[in-house]
Amino acid sequence: MLFSRKIAFIGVGNMGEALLGGLLKANLTNPENIIATDTREDRLQFIANKWKVTTTTDNIKAVAFADVIVFCVKPQAISDLLTDIKDTIRSEQLIISILAGITTKTIERFIGKNNPVIRAMPNIPAVVDEGAAGICLGSFAKTIHKDIAQAILGAVGTVEIVSESLMDTITGLSGSGPAYIYMVIEALTDGGVMMGLPRDVSIRLAAQTVLGSAKLVKETGVHPAVLKDQVTTPGGTTIKAIKELEESGLRPMLIRAVEIATQKSRELSQFLEQKNNVEKNS
Numbered sequence: 470m471l472f473s474r475k476i477a478f479i480g481v482g483n484m485g486e487a488l489l490g491g492l493l494k495a496n497l498t499n500p501e502n503i504i505a506t507d508t509r510e511d512r513l514q515f516i517a518n519k520w521k522v523t524t525t526t527d528n529i530k531a532v533a534f535a536d537v538i539v540f541c542v543k544p545q546a547i548s549d550l551l552t553d554i555k556d557t558i559r560s561e562q563l564i565i566s567i568l569a570g571i572t573t574k575t576i577e578r579f580i581g582k583n584n585p586v587i588r589a590m591p592n593i594p595a596v597v598d599e600g601a602a603g604i605c606l607g608s609f610a611k612t613i614h615k616d617i618a619q620a621i622l623g624a625v626g627t628v629e630i631v632s633e634s635l636m637d638t639i640t641g642l643s644g645s646g647p648a649y650i651y652m653v654i655e656a657l658t659d660g661g662v663m664m665g666l667p668r669d670v671s672i673r674l675a676a677q678t679v680l681g682s683a684k685l686v687k688e689t690g691v692h693p694a695v696l697k698d699q700v701t702t703p704g705g706t707t708i709k710a711i712k713e714l715e716e717s718g719l720r721p722m723l724i725r726a727v728e729i730a731t732q733k734s735r736e737l738s739q740f741l742e743q744k745n746n747v748e749k750n751s
């Protein structure tokens with residue numbers, strides 16, 4: 470799919486490195502096809518040593534080299550970045566943006582050359598190739614562009630294609646979701662410690678319980694409620710704990726968490742949209 474396409478990663482912090490590294494680990498491309506940029510020289514030195522790719526602080530040079538440009542900077546950096554590279558971008562270049570809250574329209578409008586744009590929302594388990602990403606297509610993106618984005622994001626996890634109106638929900642569920650699950654793991658660990666387990670044993674058991682339970686849902690396709698019923702012995706320990714979780718509101722709490730995070734993502738998108746419009750028009 471990627472063949473010998475040249476790919477520029479603009480910003481190689483946590484997510485940029487995860488995507489770049491995922492492609493190379495999966496042998497989907499060679500280091501010669503990749504260029505990575507960042508503001509920090511020490512970071513680029515680290516990336517060059519580890520992945521043997523070309524690195525530079527010069528975004529214009531990277532954009533000129535690439536067929537596919539992957540934006541991995543923080544959302545606040547987008548205006549400066551686009552201003553910087555706008556004149557160098559060619560209309561046939563595919564732009565993939567993983568920036569939270571930055572719409573395909575914002576990028577299309579800013580560049581103004583009808584480039585295919587794909588917006589993606591990955592999550593941090595991409596670092597260990599277990600990410601969950603949503604992607605959506607901009608006005609000029611075609612199937613080939615979707616396939617390329619799917620190959621890049623798919624190298625580090627699963628990919629769901631959604632309409633852009635659902636990207637904030639993806640942010641509220643799987644984008645922010647790892648933090649919710651880390652809290653669950655931490656709390657289960659504390660429970661084990663409270664009841665006498667050494668902390669290192671407790672955290673390993675808690676993490677593996679989350680991992681194994683998720684794997685069972687994914688691999689069997691069985692509804693989680695059915696799997697829960699299967700491990701709930703009448704009059705046993707699990708049903709006692711489930712009653713406590715229901716009374717304490719675990720389900721509505723998690724539903725509400727996704728709802729609130731989605732709303733916050735919408736607010737952020739609107740704020741960034743307005744800010745970028747103002748900056749573009751000023």
Ligand SMILES: NC(=O)c1ccc[n+]([C@@H]2O[C@H](COP(=O)([O-])OP(=O)(O)OC[C@H]3O[C@@H](n4cnc5c(N)ncnc54)[C@H](OP(=O)(O)O)[C@@H]3O)[C@@H](O)[C@H]2O)c1
Nearest residue numbers: 480482483484507508541542543544546567568569591593
């Ligand atoms: N982390 C997550 O869980 C997650 C999940 C989904 C989506 N995202 C999205 O992924 C993006 C990156 O997140 P991250 O966690 O990887 O951030 P990060 O670790 O801070 O990486 C961003 C990198 O880009 C560099 N940078 C800033 N401006 C630049 C420019 N003009 N040209 C080249 N490089 C530049 C930054 O350098 P400085 O430090 O000097 O600014 C930094 O090294 C964000 O937009 C975020 O919304 C992140």
